Amino acid sequence: MKTINSTDPLAHVANIKEELTMLIEHLRSDVSKVNDPQAKALFETAAEVIGGLHKAFADYEKKNEPAWQK
16 A cells, blocks of 8 residues: 555545555455355455445545535
């Protein structure tokens, strides 16, 4: 993860979103690399959960949820 010296929260949000995207892609890639059905389910479930977290960061960035509006 990149170190950001900015005090702008949106810079940090963008950085974290990038890392979450890479982790989601890694998990989904690993689904096809293992033969264990439980591991496949684990990786796919983790990707979905992290996808929800990514969406929360994106919603904050866009201020399109009431919780993120002033």
